[in-house]
Amino acid sequence: MTSHWPGLWTALLPSAPHQNMGLRERLCAALREAIRNGSLAQDSRLPATRVLAQDLSLSRVTVEAAYAQLEAEGYVRRHTGKGSFVAVQTTGKSGVRERKSRSLVPLMRLSQRGQTIVDTGGCMEPLSLQAFAAGSPDLRAFPHAVWRQLTNRRLRQDPEALMRYGDPQGRQELREAIAQYLVASRGVRCDPGQVLVLTSSQQALQLLATLLLDPGDQVWMEDPGYQGARTAFAAAGAGLEPLPVDAEGLVPDFTLPVPRLIYLTPTHQYPTGHTLSLQRRLALVDYAKRTGSWIVEDDYDSEFLYDNRPTPCLQGLDIADRVIYLGTFSKTLFPSLRLAYAVLPQALVQPMVTARSVCDGHPAQLAQAVTADFMAQGHFAAHLRLMRQLYRSRRDLMLECIQQQLPWAQVLNSSGGLQLSVLLPDGAEKELSRQAQSKGVATPSFANQQVRPAARDGWLLGFAALQPSEIREGMRVLGTLKLPAHARQR
Numbered sequence: 001m002t003s004h005w006p007g008l009w010t011a012l013l014p015s016a017p018h019q020n021m022g023l024r025e026r027l028c029a030a031l032r033e034a035i036r037n038g039s040l041a042q043d044s045r046l047p048a049t050r051v052l053a054q055d056l057s058l059s060r061v062t063v064e065a066a067y068a069q070l071e072a073e074g075y076v077r078r079h080t081g082k083g084s085f086v087a088v089q090t091t092g093k094s095g096v097r098e099r100k101s102r103s104l105v106p107l108m109r110l111s112q113r114g115q116t117i118v119d120t121g122g123c124m125e126p127l128s129l130q131a132f133a134a135g136s137p138d139l140r141a142f143p144h145a146v147w148r149q150l151t152n153r154r155l156r157q158d159p160e161a162l163m164r165y166g167d168p169q170g171r172q173e174l175r176e177a178i179a180q181y182l183v184a185s186r187g188v189r190c191d192p193g194q195v196l197v198l199t200s201s202q203q204a205l206q207l208l209a210t211l212l213l214d215p216g217d218q219v220w221m222e223d224p225g226y227q228g229a230r231t232a233f234a235a236a237g238a239g240l241e242p243l244p245v246d247a248e249g250l251v252p253d254f255t256l257p258v259p260r261l262i263y264l265t266p267t268h269q270y271p272t273g274h275t276l277s278l279q280r281r282l283a284l285v286d287y288a289k290r291t292g293s294w295i296v297e298d299d300y301d302s303e304f305l306y307d308n309r310p311t312p313c314l315q316g317l318d319i320a321d322r323v324i325y326l327g328t329f330s331k332t333l334f335p336s337l338r339l340a341y342a343v344l345p346q347a348l349v350q351p352m353v354t355a356r357s358v359c360d361g362h363p364a365q366l367a368q369a370v371t372a373d374f375m376a377q378g379h380f381a382a383h384l385r386l387m388r389q390l391y392r393s394r395r396d397l398m399l400e401c402i403q404q405q406l407p408w409a410q411v412l413n414s415s416g417g418l419q420l421s422v423l424l425p426d427g428a429e430k431e432l433s434r435q436a437q438s439k440g441v442a443t444p445s446f447a448n449q450q451v452r453p454a455a456r457d458g459w460l461l462g463f464a465a466l467q468p469s470e471i472r473e474g475m476r477v478l479g480t481l482k483l484p485a486h487a488r489q490r
């Protein structure tokens with residue numbers, strides 16, 4: 001008897017996946033699984049409870065309870081005097097099991113949209129601290145004690161309200177703090193009613209792509225440019241038009257077909273670091289006004305410019321409501337906070353709030369409340385001031401080390417940011433990166449940020465999160481790399 005019931009035996013073993021359940025639940029799970037996978041066909045008779053209890057060394061009460069549970073769920077039919085039978089046909093139609101002949105058909109067929117999303121390859125950020133993984137602020141220098149105090153105070157004050165669902169547009173107090181900060185520091189024209197609090201700029205890009213782009217719509221992208229944005233727009237099926245970047249930022253080509261959307265990082269172009277010139281800003285805003293294109297301004301790290309004050313944002317020049325402004329706390333506070341914001345033209349507020357509610361409701365209330373307090377009480381401004389100083393000194397150290405250790409690397413622009421872009425001799429990047437990786441040093445590739453084949457070899461070296469000794473050690477390692485013979489010196 002027991003040889004016919006290996007699944008049941010397995011379910012009762014201490015190492016089985018259901019081991020944390022009681023015996024009755026384990027038996028139920030095993031019987032359900034046997035029915036679903038077809039080991040027990042419809043109408044087949046289950047052993048009498050007494051027999052099964054004996055075979056499995058269980059009490060009859062346990063087996064009786066399991067059968068009763070499966071009867072209540074509809075898996076089993078019981079007839080007094082006749083016995084217990086499997087009640088369901090496990091065909092594809094019922095959603096329980098595919099017939100054998102159909103098992104050759106691929107089990108997972110994605111929608112076209114799903115396949116487009118998967119084909120983008122997705123976005124993945126580094127999970128641990130490593131020289132010179134790109135993009136992380138210094139989390140060791142974060143004012144943890146202040147954050148803990150503010151969190152505890154909030155939890156003491158009104159824990160119940162913070163546990164409820166929240167406003168899909170974001171907490172009013174946080175929207176006020178963000179609006180106040182952006183008006184004063186970035187020249188954004190907005191009131192709190194235009195601010196939408198999101199979990200990330202990536203979410204903003206994804207929602208905007210969903211809401212504004214139909215498959216085939218054109219999007220102008222900076223090239224090199226931010227891969228996260230490219231992924232979000234490609235996932236929506238948009239046609240991407242990569243435009244070159246020079247020392248004045250994106251080089252627009254107004255003879256091209258009118259795009260539905262233009263994605264820009266105007267303050268500190270990602271990854272070259274260049275600032276979009278005023279002339280081009282005015283031309284782009286005017287173009288958007290005339291053509292009805294949307295401009296998405298991703299102001300992802302303007303807080304960290306070290307030599308000059310950042311140029312006021314593009315959105316402040318826009319009187320036609322065509323610019324959507326994005327910012328994130330991933331760099332200014334910490335990435336796992338999962339808080340970012342969009343400042344929306346009035347007409348887009350309601351559609352975006354609705355789209356946001358369809359997507360995930362809202363970010364965690366506690367995180368929003370603590371962030372609002374952190375801003376309102378002046379900690380945010382103080383933290384930014386300190387981090388700017390800290391990162392500036394690390395940027396200076398990076399420049400010094402590059403000059404001493406990497407004579408073959410050319411710094412592209414070092415005016416700000418959490419990472420430095422360096423150009424490498426043509427054809428050298430792959431081999432140098434391979435060597436660096438084998439010595440435990442990450443050298444994020446510039447090529448990943450580029451679309452056109454005229455890609456330049458280069459690295460995007462993250463430094464802000466690294467202490468001086470870690471920068472020196474990483475640079476020492478890079479200094480030992482051997483330039484491949486075929487690489488031409490620029």
Ligand SMILES: Cc1ncc(COP(=O)(O)O)c(C=O)c1O
Pocket residue numbers: 135199200201202203226228265270298300327328329330335339340
């Ligand atoms: C240009 C740009 N925008 C946005 C982000 C990320 O922001 P978030 O974590 O809010 O998606 C990054 C991160 O590296 C970035 O480089």
